Amino acid sequence: MTDTWKNPLSMFEVAGKVALITGASGAFGMVAARTLAGAGCKIALAAGNADALKAIADECKDLGADVLELNSRPDTEDACKAMVDEAVKAFGRLDILVVASGMNKVAKIDEMPVETFTGVMDANVTQSWMLARAATAQMKAQGEGGKIVLVSSARGLLGHPAGYTAYCASKAAVDGITKALGCELGPTGITVNAIAPTVFRSPLTAWMFEDTDEAKTVRNGFLTRVPKGRLGEPEDLAGPLLFLSSKASDFYTGHILYADGGYTAG
DSSP states (O other), X not given: OOHHHHOGGGGGOOTTOEEEEESTTSHHHHHHHHHHHHTTOEEEEEOSOHHHHHHHHHHHHHTTOOEEEEOOOOOSHHHHHHHHHHHHHHHXXXXXXXXXXXXXXXXXXXXXXXXXXXXXXXXIIIHHHHHHHHHHHHHHXXXXXXXXXXXXXXXXXXXXXXXXXXXXXXXXXXXXXXXHHHHHHGGGTEEEEEEEEOSBOSTTTGGGGSSSHHHHHHHHHHHTTOTTOSOBOTHHHHHHHHHHHSGGGTTOOSOEEEESTTGGGO
16 A cells, blocks of 8 residues: 555645745636645745735735745746746745736737737736746756746637627637657646636626626626626636646546636537
8 A cells, every 4th residue: 555545645645735826816816826825835926016925925924935026927938947947046946837927808809909919918928938948957957857837728618799809718728738848848847728708707797796786797608608607716626726736636637627617629
């Protein structure tokens, strides 16, 4: 009998690991920060909004985590490398990268400026790639593998009629990066996976959870496609993230994990 079967929960243990989370003040970034902080990780949190960054950093400190605050966005190659370098300088290594930074701009194709389209692509695709590249170099140098978790969306698989061409295209590209890097980095022990949520509760979607006629109409229309019959909660993303950040997912790479209540299944 191996030690695994004596304590299967040990496969999900990440205490003492070092994680870098970008977009830490955003909806998914805050979930990642709270989850990994509560699980015992040392965390470097990066975000462009200094006040929001401090707020989530203080939460994580209250959870007992060692926290490094990086008031920065991954919008250049140098910025991405600096984030990794600062995390390593503070904590000695890097085990987990969670890319939760990104953006969305909605407009019909004949009303969307080219600059808007390329801006979304840059924030969601190029920056994910640059961060993955910076983390890969560090993880390879350590020689012990690592975990890279990107953030996709159900919209990487499905279209949307309300002016989502930039967002859908960007998340489909994130899926492609995930699969390609999963293949490329497999021999190194570095796993690359993505979590792809559908609508979940956040400051941007809070109105959909309200008891108003507009919210009910939109919510009920959406829920006809969700087998679980509800919208997502932040806790629905915590389990998948912990799995993809831990030893439990060592044989899983290049996967898109849909946190969508069955939305993409039917």
